[in-house]
Amino acid sequence: MTLADIWNQYINLAPGVGETLLRLLCAMIVGTLIGLEREYTHRPAGLRTHILVALGACVVSLTGEMLYYHYSQLGATPDPARLSAQVITGVGFLGAGTIMKEGASVKGLTTAASVWAVACLGIAAGFGYYAVAVLGMVLIFVTLRFLEGFQRRLLQIGSSEVYYFLETSDLPVSLNRINEVAQEEHINVFDLTAEKIGAGHRITFRGWFSGRHYKHHHKSFFNTLAAAPETIRLRRDTKAGTTV
DSSP: OOHHHHIIIIISOTTOHHHHHHHHHHHHHHHHHHHHHHHHTTOSSOHHHHHHHHHHHHHHHHHHHHHHHHHHTTTOOOOTTHHHHHHHHHHHHHHHTTOEEETTEEEOHHHHHHHHHHHHHHHHHHTTOHHHHHHHHHHHHHHHHHHHHHHHHHHHHTEEEEEEEEEESOHHHHHHHHHHHHHHTTOEEEEEEEEEETTEEEEEEEEEEESTTHHHHHHHHHHHHHTSTTEEEEEEEETTSOBO
């Protein structure tokens, strides 16, 4: 087999060398921008991870397209999107590695989603849909970079921060109860401290209530702690310092 035969049979296939390079560069660019944003915010999957995911997905798409052109000439009818479909499923395992559970909260879901989204952008680039890849990149970047602050401000509309002062006769039991009730009522507890007072202890902490039924959770949380047998006294203050 001559060099010309090798070129015609294996290299000079649609989409061609120049177009292939352009698609790979497009995938690398979209992976770079999203990866830089994740790297900047110190997430577990950063620049190189997102670039590699995008490039790998692009290569798979290109391979599927080239297999179609190659084997369709031999009479077969392969599906060029079949390999890409496996990428969308398989990259979920990589994204799962960025999810971590810390106490009652789960972190890394956004980064896992960005890894999956970058794989989708790489597939679009691999099939030559540059507008889809670039516009998708811009919208994903805006979502990651700018919508977090908007989300926080939106949640603050239906939220409340309350300071609690709990006097207890049994410190370990009260601490466990606060943690258990907070999880049941979907309340975030911060700045928890305890000090000895007389025969008991005073626990000071602040609770952050948010969501559609935050007032109900607030009331239930307070009533449960107040009714606990080890609780001597419980009072609560708003952020402004007004007792409620």
